[in-house]
Structure formats: C-alpha cells, structure tokens
Amino acid sequence: MSTITIPQNMLPADGRFGSGPTKIRREQILDLTNAADTLLGTSHRQRPVKQLVESIREGLAEFFSLPAGYEVVLGNGGASAFWDVVCCSLVSRKAACGVYGSFTKKMAASLSSAPFLEEPAIYEGDFGTWRLPELTDGVDAYCWAQNETSTGVAAPVKRIAGSVNQGALTIIDATSGAGALPVDLSQTDAYYFSPQKAFGSEGGLWVAILSPEAIERAEAVKENAAVPGSIRWIPPFLSLTSAISNSRKNQTLNTPAISTLVLMESQIRYLNGNGGLDWAVKRCERSANTVYSWAEASRYASPYVVDEEARSHAVVTVDLIDAVPAAAVLEALRDNGIVDVNGYRALGRNQLRIGVFPSVDPSDVEALTHCIDYVIEHL
C-alpha cells in the first residue's frame, strides 16, 4: 500500500495516459447513451448502422484529406488481424520490413509465417531508433510502422525511392500514429490502424485507407489464388476484396461491435470539429514536448529516444535512473488515479510510457509531470 497522497489540486482532471487502449472522452459516452435506443442492439445490415459506418468513412476521408481514388475500408479483428490480411491479400510474393520494436517485429513474423510467401527481407534497427526497409529485388510490398508504440519512436512515412517503379506497395502500420502524427497519404498504399489509440474508441476493428494500387493488388492476388495449383489460402475473414466490397456498402463482413463504431464516429466528429488532423497533430506535439522538456530538465528522468527527430508525439517514453524504480512510481501514481504510464513490458526498461493522444488535455500532461516529480520526491 503506497503512503503517498498527491495533493488534490496537483492531480490531472483525467488520469488516463495509456498508449492503447487510451482515454475515452465523457462526451463520447454521452453519444453512446444517445445511441442506446436507436443503434445499440440493432442490425448492422439496416440503414441506421450503415449510416454510422458511412459517417466514419466520410469523416476519415475529410480528416486525412483523402487523395483521389483512395478508399476507407474497415473490418473486424484490429490491426493484428490486418497483418494477416496483408499476408493473405496484399503481398504478391515477398515483402520487406523495417523492424525496430515489438509491433514491427510482429508484422514481420506474420509475413515470415505465411507459407505461400517468400521469406521477407528484414531491415532491423535498434530499439529506440527506426529503420526503413531498403529497395530490394523481388519485393512487392514495403512494410513498417509510423509509430512504434513499444518504444515511442516515430518513423518517416515516405515511399522508398524506386519502390513505385518496382510496382511495390507501401504498407504502413499507423495504429498508434493515425490521428496524432502528420501524414501525406499519397506516400502510402495501405495506411491501417485500430480505433483504440488516437481515435479514443474500443478495440476489435481495423481501418485501412487504401490507394487504387492497393485495391488493384488485392484483386490480382485473389485472382491468382483462384488459379488451380496456387498454394495461397485467403480465409474469407482475411479477404481484403471482401472487406472492400462490404465497406463500399458501409458494412463489415461479419457483425461489428456497434458501440465501437459509435465511439469512433463521435471522436472523428470531435477531431474534425476542432480543426482536423492539423489541430490534432499540434495538440499532441504540445503535450509530447511538455514531457520531453520536463525529462530533459529532470535529475532522474531522460527521454529514451536519443534522436529528437525520432521522438514520438503520440507515445512518449522516458527512462528513470536506477535509484528511482519505475514500479514504485507507477504504483504510487495508480493509487492516486493516474494509470497506464508503464513502459512496454517486453522492452524491460526502468521506464515510463505516456500516451499523449488528442483526447488527452495538454494541461493534464503538464499536471502529470508535476505529479511524477511529487511522487519521486516523496518515495
């Protein structure tokens, strides 16, 4: 039992700083309540839920300034499921991956385990840095993550020079970057994410913004898989062409969590109403810089990511000196209602990891840094 009580007037108004799931705003819950009698518990094949999905797709098109011909596609299963969609439905023969943290590693592992694909070319960077895949012969898809949630590293989203001439796609795991970090979608063919990070919703859904080339690829992969003798298996659940045709009708292949859709639609309206992606990016940047500046000035904390350019503005990682055990800090914070600022477990560092997504108020982030100081001084 911790004996540290942070003075009430120092506490953030909201103590949720998780990196996913993230804070869900009270206004979203009101929207959920308003949907209680009209949408929840009703069929996703009927007009009201289809209108909800349509609003999500149109809202995201506005938010991301969708380039001509790009489409917003969605399906069940979250970003983890989309890794397998990439394997089954987007990569023709061989992928190249940038690997620099737990999530990029998992994407590469999925590609490596698909028996009908060649072994992916892996370009590995140290944790705490990023590394993009390099132009590689025979590769038809380049994959990396915009934001490595496990380490708090943000990587550039820019096509690999020569990849377009090669006919290769650029496939970006934007799960914790989308909605918090800037992006030019014309540099991507598949920009995919789950709604429980910047879109402050629940998990279980994936959204992918697809270029015309990605849509064409999915169709070609499906045709080739149908040729007798093809060893590729496209399980219906992982069929991107099926997700595309369902999404065009504002549906999903199978039953979605309607509450997730309601929360997400509410968040997209909130983001667009406040100024869209530019607003969200600036707000996250401000919050992130509050933490990085605090850590740099602190005697017992320092930013984990050395390269300032690589420091994420969505997930901020801060190392603590050995004399200050993160576990004790985390416990004291949790006792005071400040939750989920633990480092990524597999990284195994004496670290705090702070999600500063658009729903988090920058003034709460400021308060958090004071609370951490208070706890450490009273440990």
Ligand SMILES: *Cc1c(COP(=O)(O)O)cnc(C)c1O
């Ligand atoms: C959270 C996360 C995932 C996994 O998302 P799920 O919705 O749990 O499948 C994948 N990639 C990144 C970068 C993430 O942050």
